[in-house]
Amino acid sequence: MDRKMFRAVMVCIAFFLLGTLTMCQKKAAEVAEYKVGAVFSVTGRASFLGDPEKKTAEMIVEQINQAGGINGIPLKLIVYDDEGDATKCNLQVKKLLEQDKVTAVIGPSISGLSLAVIPVFEKAQTPLISCAASYKIVHDEATGKPYKWIFKVPQSDSLAVEAIYTNMQGKGINKIAIISGTSGFGASGRQELIRLAPEYGMEIVADEKYDPKDTDMTAQLTKIKGLEPQAIVNWSIGPTQVTVVRNWRDLGMESIAFYQSHGFGSRKNIELAAGAAEGVLCPLGACNIADLLAADHPQKAVTMKYAENYKAKYNESLSSFGGHAWDAMHLLVDALKAVGADKAKIRDYLETKKGFIGQHGVFNFSPDDHNGLTKEAFQMVMVKDGDWALVN
Amino acid sequence: MDKITFASQLLQYTVTGITIGSVYAMVAIGFNIIYNVTEIINLAQGEFVMLGGLVMVFLQVSLGLPVVIAFAGTVLIVTLVGLVLDRLAIRPIRQPSVLTLIIATIAASIMIKGAAMLIWGKDPFDLPAFSGRTPILVGGATIQPQYLWVVGFLVVTVIGLTLFFNKSIVGKAMSACSENADAARLVGINVQHMVLLSFALSAAIGAVAGLTMTPIALMEYDRGAMLAVKGFGAAILGGLGSFPGAICGGLILGLIESLGAGLLSSGYKDAYALVVLLAVLFFRPSGILGNLEVTRFKRF
DSSP states (O other): OOOHHHHHHHHHHHHHHHHHHHHHHHHHHHHHSSEEEEEEEOOSSSSSHHHHHHHHHHHHHHHHHHHBBBTOOOOEEEEEHHHHTTHHHHHHHHHHHSSOOOOOOOOOOHHHHHHHHHHHHHTTTOOOOEEEOOGGGOOTTTTSSOOOOOOSSSHHHHHHHHHHHHHHHHOOOOOEEEEESSSHHHHHHHHHHHHHTGGOOEEEEEEEEEEETTOOOHHHHHHHHOOOOSSSEEEEETTTTHHHHHHHTTTOOSSSEEEGGGGGGGHHHHTTTTTTTTTEEEEEEEEGGGGGGGOOOOHHHHHHHHHHHHHHSSSSSSHHHHHHHHHHHHHHHHHHHHSSSSSHHHHHHHHHHEEEEEESSSEOOBBBBBBBOGGGGEEEEETTEEEEHHHO | OOOHHHHHHHHHHHHHHHHHHHHHHHHHHHHHHHHHOOOOTTEEEEEHHHHHHHHHHOOOOOOOOOOHHHHHHHHHHHHHHHHHIIIIIIIOSSOHHHHHHHHHHHHHHHHHHHHHHHOOOSSBBBOOOOOOOEEEEEETEEEEEHHHHHHHHHHHHHHHHHHHHHSSSHHHHHHHHHHHHHHHHHTTTHHHHHHHHHHHHHHHHHHHHHHHHHHOBBBOOHHHHHHHHHHHHHHHOOTTOOOOOOOHHHHHHHHHHHHHHHOOGGHHHHHHHHHHHHHHHHHOOOSSSSOHHHHHSOOO
């Protein structure tokens, strides 16, 4: 054989050996650690959701590994940023499943993206714990039951609506106006508001909409003002939910009670409203008002601890949305501790988990309920003196 | 609360419409100034407005400077950005066709937006209103004092520009450039300086629009694109190159948006203005106050 040919053959053999060695290494790693994947919208339109979610997940993994791992086995978290884009989310989810070979995935942060990747997980028979709110994530319209492998931890918008309507009933309100953003979150909330209205005796006299990028809602609010409702419910996420509150105040409409969705849950929103948010009501998960909870409240301990740890590590106050990642991550950790890295066993474990105390409620899962929460997962709060205050 | 009458509602829609219309009008004027002197459509115009708001936030809120100084500082800084845009993005292009230059402004707008995102992040920012937030009640409609500031600045800008272009030598020189650049060069006007000045003026006006609207509508890093589209729409509606046209176009656009959202359906708010724009262009392609002859001469 001449020299060129010899060299070529040697190079090929070398690559072949290298390849085999790498494969061996991978195999060994798979047994020695638990691999969990996460897809969050860390940047992009929904970064206020994904960024605290990523931070929370990483903080939890660090805490667990420092304490020796799960039953002595280290936990590895692989996080991808989908930038709020459905195509990217799809690709990254497939990457987690096929290349990184994770046991389960938490996320995505947004309802639209979660709905988009459900078929991927059903096909791959891998558990997904979503951090997005739409009830459709755990409800297959065709069968009327939850998707087999999909769970979610945020409260459904329907529960938030029920909490709001219950509060309104207590105040004798029955004539309301709704105004919503045309995003997935806003549209879903609006649907729930309309669907549950008859059940609580609510008459909806106005149904206004605005674009998530809109900067002024005085026209819609002026129209509502003319119809004289007793209360307004706004359903949107992002800066528009602050703009609506400012417009409400600018138009002198304070005599009409103002309810926000649970998307309002951040002190930054109160700040941006520049005093206009005083008296605004909204349903919030317990983690937002940890310090206001009674000492014997079941979630008091975990919410206080999370607030402390998050503040200590990241020097910013916790976000309601980070709480969802906390719930998802700890549920998964709990499952791994109980049954190990077996996808089907994890799924069965999650489906029958009862009494899990999380940031956003006490979860009781069942084969018919892959969300596990009731309207008690929400506390009704009001903005008072620039901060939250419980409403009885 | 007394029932609000339909007349009061109409008045409220009109008030909001005129306010947001004034912002569009100022953006449209910015487009016209640059277009008149250079035939370029400066698609980074919206970014000047965005920068106006955000730089004012930095100067007034972060540094705590008094309003008047922060105002002057903001206008100065954004004008500088406009100058840099001309010097670095427009002037160096070796074979300046109008299309190439427009693409250059698009590239610049993307860069400015990216820089704003890195500097200020993605959150919206607020500014304190210039004279407080106690609403003024007129005929059942509430007018925020800040609305008056926005409209007031539009008026000041218009008066200032009219005096500038008609009475001052520099202004007349700029008008000469817009009529016929070669002839202007022949009588000794430095056309390159006029181009620079047009960018500076547009940036300054954009900045004023931005910092007056932020106390009402907040400002974030990606607001520029939509403002540019609507401001450009307003300019076309009124007739590209015409100042009275820009004002009319802006106010009409704002009113249509507000009235459409209030009286018809609020879900299609953005569509109304654009539909009207298309309709006007169909029946009167040069815009409401545009001159068809002049339009035919210019490349756009």
